Amino acid sequence: MSELHHTPAPDATSNDALQQAFDATMVADGTIEPNDFMPDAYRRTLVRQISQHAHSEIVGMLPEGNWITRAPSLRRKQILLAKVQDEAGHGLYLYAAAETLGVTREQLVDDLLDGTAKYSSIFNYPTLTWADIGAIGWLVDGAAIMNQVPLQRCSYGPYARAMQRICKEESFHQRQGYES
Structure with missing residues (x-):
C-alpha cells in the first residue's frame, strides 16, 4: 500500500498517553476524527478497507453502465443512469474519507491499477442479460446494505458519515433492482 503521511508522536511518554486516550475512545464507542491520534495499524487498516470499498463502488458501476443504452424502457434507462451516477458518488465520498488519512486519491487509484488494492470480486462476473442487472440491484445491493449498515x-468519523449517506441511496438501488 502507498506510504501514509502523518506526524509521529514526539516521545514514548506522550505516545503512551495518546494510545491510552485512543483506547479509551474505542472502549467508549467514541469517534476518531482525522486530526486525532490513531495507531499506525488502525490507519493502515482504514486506508485498506475504505479504499477497497471505494474501488468496489467505482468498479461496481461498470457492468450496469454497459446496459444504459440497452435498458428495456426509457424509465429503466433513467433509473439505471441515476444508479450509476449514485455509485460514482459513493466512490467519491469514500475516496474523500480515505484522503483524510493522509493518502491521495491518485495513490489509491494507482494501487488499484497495479493490483496492490482490491475490489469486490462479484463485479468480475458478466452481465449478459437485463435479469443480471436486476440481480445486481436486488441481491448484490441487498447484501451490500447488510454489510454497510x-x-x-464505525469508529472513524469520516467513514461513518459517508456510510450514512450511502446506505440511504443503496436502499433505493435495492428496491429498483427488485422492480426490474
Missing part, C-alpha cells in the same frame, strides 16, 4: 456506527 453497521459501518454507519
Whole structure:
C-alpha cells in the first residue's frame, strides 16, 4: 500500500498517553476524527478497507453502465443512469474519507491499477442479460446494505458519515433492482 503521511508522536511518554486516550475512545464507542491520534495499524487498516470499498463502488458501476443504452424502457434507462451516477458518488465520498488519512486519491487509484488494492470480486462476473442487472440491484445491493449498515456506527468519523449517506441511496438501488 502507498506510504501514509502523518506526524509521529514526539516521545514514548506522550505516545503512551495518546494510545491510552485512543483506547479509551474505542472502549467508549467514541469517534476518531482525522486530526486525532490513531495507531499506525488502525490507519493502515482504514486506508485498506475504505479504499477497497471505494474501488468496489467505482468498479461496481461498470457492468450496469454497459446496459444504459440497452435498458428495456426509457424509465429503466433513467433509473439505471441515476444508479450509476449514485455509485460514482459513493466512490467519491469514500475516496474523500480515505484522503483524510493522509493518502491521495491518485495513490489509491494507482494501487488499484497495479493490483496492490482490491475490489469486490462479484463485479468480475458478466452481465449478459437485463435479469443480471436486476440481480445486481436486488441481491448484490441487498447484501451490500447488510454489510454497510453497521459501518454507519464505525469508529472513524469520516467513514461513518459517508456510510450514512450511502446506505440511504443503496436502499433505493435495492428496491429498483427488485422492480426490474
